[in-house]
Amino acid sequence: MQLKLVALTLSIFWPWWSFEGAVGDPQLFFLTFECSTVSARDLSNLHQNRNASFAALRSQVSNQSKHFAAAQSTSGSDPVYATFQCRNYLSNTDCTTCFDAAAANIRNCSTGNTAHLVYDGCILRYLNSVFLDNSIIFSSHTFCGNQTADESTAFGTVGLQVLMDLQIATPKISGYFAATKTHVAGGAIYAFAQCAETLTPDTCLNCLSNQLSNIQGCLPNTNGRAIDPSGCFMRYSETPYFADNQTTDISLFLKQGPGGSMRKWVTIGGGLAGALLVVILLSLFFWYRRSQSPKRVPRAYTLGATELKAVTKYKYSDLKAATKNFSEKNKLGEGGFGAVYKGTMKNGKDVAVKKLLSGKSSKIDDEFESEVTLISNVHHKNLVRLLGCCSKGQERILVYEYMANNSLDKFLFGKRKGSLNWRQRYDIILGTARGLAYLHEEFHVSVIHRDIKSGNILLDEELQPKIADFGLAKLLPGDQSHLSTRFAGTLGYTAPEYALHGQLSEKADTYSYGIVVLEIISGRKSTNVNVVDDDIEDDYLLRQSWTLYESGKHLELVDKTLNPNKYDPEEVKKVIGIALLCTQASPAMRPAMSEVVVQLSSNDLLEHMRPSMPIFFESNLRAP
Ligand SMILES: *[C@@H]1O[C@H](CO)[C@@H](O)[C@H](O)[C@H]1NC(C)=O
Ligand SMILES: *[C@@H]1O[C@H](CO)[C@@H](O)[C@H](O)[C@H]1NC(C)=O
Ligand SMILES: *[C@@H]1O[C@H](CO)[C@@H](O)[C@H](O)[C@H]1NC(C)=O
Ligand SMILES: *[C@@H]1O[C@H](CO)[C@@H](O)[C@H](O)[C@H]1NC(C)=O
Ligand SMILES: *[C@@H]1O[C@H](CO)[C@@H](O)[C@H](O)[C@H]1NC(C)=O
Numbered sequence: 001m002q003l004k005l006v007a008l009t010l011s012i013f014w015p016w017w018s019f020e021g022a023v024g025d026p027q028l029f030f031l032t033f034e035c036s037t038v039s040a041r042d043l044s045n046l047h048q049n050r051n052a053s054f055a056a057l058r059s060q061v062s063n064q065s066k067h068f069a070a071a072q073s074t075s076g077s078d079p080v081y082a083t084f085q086c087r088n089y090l091s092n093t094d095c096t097t098c099f100d101a102a103a104a105n106i107r108n109c110s111t112g113n114t115a116h117l118v119y120d121g122c123i124l125r126y127l128n129s130v131f132l133d134n135s136i137i138f139s140s141h142t143f144c145g146n147q148t149a150d151e152s153t154a155f156g157t158v159g160l161q162v163l164m165d166l167q168i169a170t171p172k173i174s175g176y177f178a179a180t181k182t183h184v185a186g187g188a189i190y191a192f193a194q195c196a197e198t199l200t201p202d203t204c205l206n207c208l209s210n211q212l213s214n215i216q217g218c219l220p221n222t223n224g225r226a227i228d229p230s231g232c233f234m235r236y237s238e239t240p241y242f243a244d245n246q247t248t249d250i251s252l253f254l255k256q257g258p259g260g261s262m263r264k265w266v267t268i269g270g271g272l273a274g275a276l277l278v279v280i281l282l283s284l285f286f287w288y289r290r291s292q293s294p295k296r297v298p299r300a301y302t303l304g305a306t307e308l309k310a311v312t313k314y315k316y317s318d319l320k321a322a323t324k325n326f327s328e329k330n331k332l333g334e335g336g337f338g339a340v341y342k343g344t345m346k347n348g349k350d351v352a353v354k355k356l357l358s359g360k361s362s363k364i365d366d367e368f369e370s371e372v373t374l375i376s377n378v379h380h381k382n383l384v385r386l387l388g389c390c391s392k393g394q395e396r397i398l399v400y401e402y403m404a405n406n407s408l409d410k411f412l413f414g415k416r417k418g419s420l421n422w423r424q425r426y427d428i429i430l431g432t433a434r435g436l437a438y439l440h441e442e443f444h445v446s447v448i449h450r451d452i453k454s455g456n457i458l459l460d461e462e463l464q465p466k467i468a469d470f471g472l473a474k475l476l477p478g479d480q481s482h483l484s485t486r487f488a489g490t491l492g493y494t495a496p497e498y499a500l501h502g503q504l505s506e507k508a509d510t511y512s513y514g515i516v517v518l519e520i521i522s523g524r525k526s527t528n529v530n531v532v533d534d535d536i537e538d539d540y541l542l543r544q545s546w547t548l549y550e551s552g553k554h555l556e557l558v559d560k561t562l563n564p565n566k567y568d569p570e571e572v573k574k575v576i577g578i579a580l581l582c583t584q585a586s587p588a589m590r591p592a593m594s595e596v597v598v599q600l601s602s603n604d605l606l607e608h609m610r611p612s613m614p615i616f617f618e619s620n621l622r623a624p
Contacts, residue, residue: 026090026097027121027241031227032141034116035109040078040128043111049073049080050126054103057084057124062096067175068197078113079128085196086122087233088177089242098122116229120241123229140210140586143225144218149238153185156220159236166193166234167212169253171204178248181240191236199231207232209588311369311376312388314399319343319390323353332406337472342402350402351387355395356472368396375471378443382435384458384468403458403466408516412454413525418561422572424463425520429575430600431465432457436513437593439470440506447471448504452512453493454519492527496615497587507587510596514582518545521576523559542583542614549576549611575600580611 040046056071067088072081084102086095102117102124109115116125118141149155162182170178176195181188193211195204211226211234218224223237235241322343323330330341332352343353368391376386390397405411408428411420420428432452439447449456449470458466495511497503515526518541526541548554554576555569578599584590589612591599 026094027119028098028101029120031118031120031143036112036114038113039111040113042077045076046078046113049075049078053080053082057082058099061099065092067095080126082126084124087194088175089179089246090121094121118227118229125229140214140226140228142214145221145223147222149220149222155184158182158184159189159219160216162189162191163212163215163236165250165254166191167208169250170195170208171201172253176204178250179242179246180250181244181247187238189236189238190240193234195232204232206589208234210586309377311373314388314390316390316392319353319397337469352400352402354398354400371471380435380438382431382466383470384466404461405459407455408457408459409454412519412523417523422562422567428465429517429520432467432513433593433596433600435467436509437597440593446506448506449509452509452516454516505587507590510582510590510593514579517575517579522557523561545576546580546614549580577611583614584612585615
């Protein structure tokens with residue numbers, strides 16, 4: 001299916017910030033219209049199919065009073081699969097009016113084989129292939145009002161709580177919609193959430209959590225909307241747009257827990273909202289903010305010293321002797337954290353000695369030992385072991401186990417290009433996922449690597465992968481603000497939200513992992529634009545992978561040095577699909593690394609998983 005959509009019109013017909021929609025109108029306030037640039041093969045066939053499916057939709061809406069309708073007309077070369085959804089608080093007459101307006105205007109897309117049009121009251125869309133699970137995310141749109149609520153009303157805090165509750169409750173409600181009215185000092189917040197009925201509860205939750213992360217940026221402004229035209233909608237306002245008797249009691253669907261009774265208070269106690277309530281809500285808000293904010297690698301001393309084994313201290317003179325005075329000959333490479341040397345200890349054991357870039361910051365002194373203690377306690381077969389450390393003056397040195405086979409990039413693009421077969425590549429893909437899953441989810445504290453790339457994946461004698469350089473970001477000299485940590489990543493592998501906004505989570509590693517997987521499959525560097533005669537290859541790796549996968553030509557991505565008789569095309573397709581799930585634009589949509597391990601290990605072909613389009617991030621890729 002072709003997802004190349006372009007916004008034809010995103011014009012706003014009248015100042016929507018002043019418009020809220022009254023109760024009992026079809027809410028034809030225009031939000032967005034997108035029309036595919038891909039033309040139908042036969043326009044009159046498209047128009048016939050479109051008319052037929054729209055007629056079927058209309059009869060379901062107007063005659064059977066449906067709020068959600070699906071219809072298809074598939075004769076000829078250009079099938080049309082259409083869905084319509086109107087907000088459940090609208091009357092049958094208003095839904096029909098909204099449908100008629102949408103159907104008339106979507107015909108402005110005269111040649112495109114895919115389009116959608118969204119009003120406040122309803123959404124109409126059609127595609128040229130069947131709606132698979134509808135987990136396809138075209139694009140998210142957020143519309144924030146520009147008036148700020150009065151600070152004293154706690155509008156922002158209460159609003160955030162309501163939206164969070166809606167996100168949790170809506171997927172559990174039959175019909176997937178909920179409208180709530182919540183009192184705040186001097187007024188109320190009217191909030192609504194809805195998912196397409198074809199979604200699974202999980203995809204509904206996923207979709208809404210994306211919208212929540214967008215719409216929360218509107219608070220404390222008095223209204224906001226966030227939509228994903230392929231799946232869900234969220235809206236809040238201080239002005240009513242549905243009647244009081246149309247609200248849903250969502251408290252039944254919220255998990256009963258310590259917060260459960262408080263939520264009830266929010267609903268019924270708005271007018272009474274005393275100082276205590278505000279304090280509780282504020283702490284909830286900050287707790288939420290914190291849980292949303294980038295996770296930092298917690299310090300070792302918070303773990304209780306007894307849990308962790310002390311780190312081995314090496315003598316500087318021993319390391320100096322082992323590396324022949326850190327000679328150029330022994331140098332294995334130079335990374336973001338400093339140079340690495342091969343060393344041979346007195347007992348004959350080989351080690352890798354990493355001299356960290358020296359910094360003037362005293363922070364390093366304070367944190368060096370606790371960080372190193374933490375890292376040296378990470379034991380997993382897919383993670384490089386830190387054997388010990390050494391401090392002398394300003395010098396900080398880490399000693400690692402030595403990996404005979406050097407790093408994965410050498411096998412993919414370097415001297416040993418073409419020497420890995422498919423089975424070995426698959427094992428590297430799986431092992432790397434296991435190592436990351438351990439760092440993120442199984443170790444005492446969640447460790448985010450921040451710099452996953454093929455140069456940081458080392459191979460042992462059996463060509464099993466071991467991830468290097470984890471846990472080091474805090475040991476970089478300089479201050480630890482976004483600005484400096486942003487450079488911890490490597491261009492081309494860095495998740496867009498991390499590169500652009502410094503938002504760091506485990507999902508940034510998931511993204512980089514997805515890029516590495518594409519490199520392993522294709523034998524191409526993520527940052528290189530491959531200029532081959534065929535024009536589609538004149539493109540960088542992620543975009544090319546997406547294009548080929550979407551057009552069913554994914555096998556063209558596979559490294560030409562691989563023997564086509566030696567791999568299973570279905571397995572290759574599955575792995576490319578997983579890589580594209582990992583590189584989706586929305587961090588929330590990307591799988592956790594433990595899910596990646598499960599997906600890789602299972603034989604299901606992930607029929608239900610459809611990756612959404614990544615952000616193509618070209619400016620990032622003109623890097624050397
Ligand atoms: C489809 O419907 C529109 C509007 O009702 C009409 O103008 C057009 O002629 C129809 N096209 C076809 C091919 O039936
Ligand atoms: C509505 O339903 C009735 C009976 O089910 C049918 O006769 C009529 O044609 C339908 N109207 C439309 C517009 O589909
Ligand atoms: C469709 O075209 C008509 C006529 O040009 C225009 O008035 C209307 O705003 C357009 N609708 C959309 C959604 O672009
Ligand atoms: C909201 O934005 C519009 C257009 O930018 C402006 O005319 C209006 O004054 C703004 N309202 C407020 C309260 O800032
Ligand atoms: C809901 O309230 C409206 C007036 O606000 C009234 O017209 C309507 O009949 C009520 N509906 C129900 C089901 O009570």
